[in-house]
Amino acid sequence: xxxxxxxxxxxxxxxxxxxxxxxxxxxxxxxxxxxxxxxxxxxxxxxxxxxxxxxxxxxxxxxxxxxxxxxxxxxxxxxxxxxxxxxxxxxxxxxxxxxxxxxxxxxxxxxxxxxxxxxxxxxxxxxxxxxxxxxxxxxxxxxxxxxxxxxxxxxxxxxxxxxxxxxxxxxxxxxxxxxxxxxxxxxxxxxxxxxxxxxxxxxxxxxxxxxxxxxxxxxxxxxxxxxxxxxxxxxxxxxxxxxxxxxxxxxxxxxxxxxxxxxxxxxxxxxxxxxxxxxxxxxxxxxxxxxxxxxxxxxxxxxxxxxxxxxxxxxxxxxxxxxxxxxxxxxxxxxxxxxxxxxxxxxxxxx
Amino acid sequence: xxxxxxxxxxxxxxxxxxxxxxxxxxxxxxxxxxxxxxxxxxxxxxxxxxxxxxxxxxxxxxxxxxxxxxxxxxxxxxxxxxxxxxxxxxxxxxxxxxxxxxxxxxxxxxxxxxxxxxxxxxxxxxxxxxxxxxxxxxxxxxxxxxxxxxxxxxxxxxxxxxxxxxxxxxxxxxxxxxxxxxxxxxxxxxxxxxxxxxxxxxxxxxxxxxxx
Numbered sequence: 001x002x003x004x005x006x007x008x009x010x011x012x013x014x015x016x017x018x019x020x021x022x023x024x025x026x027x028x029x030x031x032x033x034x035x036x037x038x039x040x041x042x043x044x045x046x047x048x049x050x051x052x053x054x055x056x057x058x059x060x061x062x063x064x065x066x067x068x069x070x071x072x073x074x075x076x077x078x079x080x081x082x083x084x085x086x087x088x089x090x091x092x093x094x095x096x097x098x099x100x101x102x103x104x105x106x107x108x109x110x111x112x113x114x115x116x117x118x119x120x121x122x123x124x125x126x127x128x129x130x131x132x133x134x135x136x137x138x139x140x141x142x143x144x145x146x147x148x149x150x151x152x153x154x155x156x157x158x159x160x161x162x163x164x165x166x167x168x169x170x171x172x173x174x175x176x177x178x179x180x181x182x183x184x185x186x187x188x189x190x191x192x193x194x195x196x197x198x199x200x201x202x203x204x205x206x207x208x209x210x211x212x213x214x215x216x217x218x219x220x221x222x223x224x225x226x227x228x229x230x231x232x233x234x235x236x237x238x239x240x241x242x243x244x245x246x247x248x249x250x251x252x253x254x255x256x257x258x259x260x261x262x263x264x265x266x267x268x269x270x271x272x273x274x275x276x277x278x279x280x281x282x283x284x285x286x287x288x289x290x291x292x293x294x295x296x297x298x299x300x301x302x303x304x305x306x307x308x309x310x311x312x313x314x315x316x317x318x319x320x321x322x323x324x325x326x327x328x329x330x331x332x333x334x335x336x337x338x339x340x341x342x343x344x345x346x347x348x349x350x351x
Numbered sequence: 352x353x354x355x356x357x358x359x360x361x362x363x364x365x366x367x368x369x370x371x372x373x374x375x376x377x378x379x380x381x382x383x384x385x386x387x388x389x390x391x392x393x394x395x396x397x398x399x400x401x402x403x404x405x406x407x408x409x410x411x412x413x414x415x416x417x418x419x420x421x422x423x424x425x426x427x428x429x430x431x432x433x434x435x436x437x438x439x440x441x442x443x444x445x446x447x448x449x450x451x452x453x454x455x456x457x458x459x460x461x462x463x464x465x466x467x468x469x470x471x472x473x474x475x476x477x478x479x480x481x482x483x484x485x486x487x488x489x490x491x492x493x494x495x496x497x498x499x500x501x502x503x504x505x506x507x508x509x510x511x512x513x514x515x516x517x518x519x520x521x522x523x524x525x526x527x528x529x530x531x532x533x534x535x536x537x538x539x540x541x542x543x544x545x546x547x548x549x550x551x552x553x554x555x556x557x558x559x560x561x562x563x
Contacts, residue, residue, distance in 0.1 A: 057545040072376050075558040081383050083376035084557035097552065102376050104559035111552060118556075131539055131552075148545065182546075193550045209554045212379075213372050240539070269536055284536060290545055295537040305529065312530070317537075319530070330530070332537040 053154040056170050056186065057291075063191035065090055071163065071214035072102070077207040077315025086211075089220040096225040110229035117229050126235035148290035151175055151260045152182075160185065162194040163214040172291070177201050178259060178339045179292050180316055190216065198316040198334065207315030241270030242284075250283045252298065254346040258339065261287040261294060269297075287333075287343070294333030294343060301328045311337060320344060355387065362391045 051059070068090065074083045087098040099109040108119040111131075118127045152172040159168050167185035174181050181203075185195035195210035245266045247253060269282045285296040299306070306328040312319040320331045320340040329347065331340040361378040364370050370378050381388040538555040546554075 054545075061545065072372050073553050073557050074376060074379070075554050077558060080558075081380055082558045083380060084553070085373065086553060099553060099556035101557065101559070102373060103380055109556040111556075116552075129539055193546075196546065196550050196554075209550055209557070212375055240536075282533075282536075293537075295533075297533050297536070317534070319534070330533050332534060 051154065052149050053152045053172055054148045054290075056154060056184075057148065059191035060184070060186055060193045063187070064088070064193070065095055066092075067190055067192060067216060068218055068220045069192070069214060069216050070218040070220055071211045073099075073209065074212050075207075075209040077317070078313065080314075083212075087218075087220045087225065089222040089225055091222055094222065096222050096229070098225055098228065108228075110225065112226065112229060117232070119232075119235060124235050126232045126237050128237060128239050147260065147262070151179065151289055152291065159188060162187075163211040165194055165214060165216070167194050174201075176259065177336065178261075178342070179289055179335055180206065182291065185210075187216070192216070200336075207317075242267045245283070247285055248350075250298075251350050252283065252285065253348055253350050254343075255348050256346045258287070258294075258342045258346060260289040261343075262289070264288050264293075292334045294331065294335055294340065296343060296347060297330040297332070298324075298347075299328045299330075301326050313337075325349070358385070358388065359391050362388060366392075 068088060070085075070087045072083060073086045074081065076082075082104060083102040085100040085102060089096045095111070095113055097109075097111040099111075101107045101109075106121050108121075110117045110119075114131050116129045116131050118129075120126070152174055155171045155173060157169055157171070159166050161167070162185045166188045168188055170184045170186055172182040172184070181199040181201075183197040183199060184193055186192065187194050194214060195208070197208040198206045200206055245268050247263065247266050250266065250268070264286045266286070267284045269284055280300050280302075283298045285298075287294045287296075301323055306321070306323065309322040310320075316334045318333060318335065318337045318340055320329075320337060322329055322344060324344075324347070327349065329344055331343050333340060358378075358381050361370065361374065362382050365375065365378040365382060382392040383389070
């Protein structure tokens, strides 16, 4: 039990405490403490926005390319909570980020545009990667007939404070049940995303990420981040083995398109301890509807490694595994399980 | 002991809204993950209940409910495999209108209370179990309703889909290094979304997914 001192302290202030730790999730403080939460500034309820979904997303995307900031970022998914300290700098050409984990395994992740270096100090390993996906947008968003606007309906309602900043609240509602919805808090002046929730069809929060504290236009030195990112002395540098390929070259196709999801890219990935040219390299086929992505991983079936089919859920990320003749499929995505099932049913071998 | 007292002090300060930045994150994590932290946090809410309602233990009813729920869940008989197969589910998915359109309230249904967070783990497990049984027809060679015949063309052949010993159903997967590697690969190249630059990269670099 807490000490009498602590209990008294809480007694005296509990009605005004506001349960700050959970208010960042947008939860009603009133429900927990009896204190009425401040009403949203907009009082006319739901209103129609003049921006389309892709225009909102483009604004959010551009905000992160044009502003420096630092803060504390918290992610909750599947009953797990992780937090990290964030530094973000940009100079109109380059974007740099540093993410220093505050929970779990100590690690520092640096990003310079699409180059990513992850330092794992405990094992003295530095992993160097190039993430093509970071360079794909906003080109997709700028396309006149952005499919996002067809798949999601945008709705705004007022504004709320997150991490001390006024933010527009934007809801993206899926037009079918093959994908989840989103609720986004976009800082009013800049458009920066300060909080994001992934919602299921009933509006339940599956996963959320938010800044608990954020300093916009912070004096973050890009030169310093560049220096730290390149400081790999004393670390064993690893580069994931993978080569770009196509589904046709690898002998895979979809019998039927899963509505809204488009093929984005394909890779062959080396399994741990093997070469990417080895027979048992994993084929990865990536799909996206603009907001949610799905990866289909196909391996040669191995009874020792692939015991039984299964499912896994972690926040909004779902995983499905099953055998397909001589192959083993692992489908992963921020989509409902039945969407992964639809992909599994559509995937076929073209020998 | 000093550390425990310090942690409790931090939770107290957290409840008073006095923590920020890294101290905030550490205290929040301790309150959310550590048994003592959870008890301390709940105790403060108990005090709040008492002040607001004059009744002690309003919050603890949640814990009692969860305990009863767990017992009942364990006692429930497992459903037999009489559900629709995943083939049918997939067809319905494509044709069905989104249930998501039914509500125009902006608030998330479970956003208003902390209670859902304690239920979230259960909900995930239940979802896995439920979908697992829904999908169990895939491994049941005896299935074959007229509805399924319609979907047969888009279906993996039973001998292709069969896996494991007869009677085996899909399982809740245990986390392993291979699965972790694929999840990491999905985050690395599969995060092909418009959120990737604004928050996706930060999310993936921050979230470890339950610790290792």
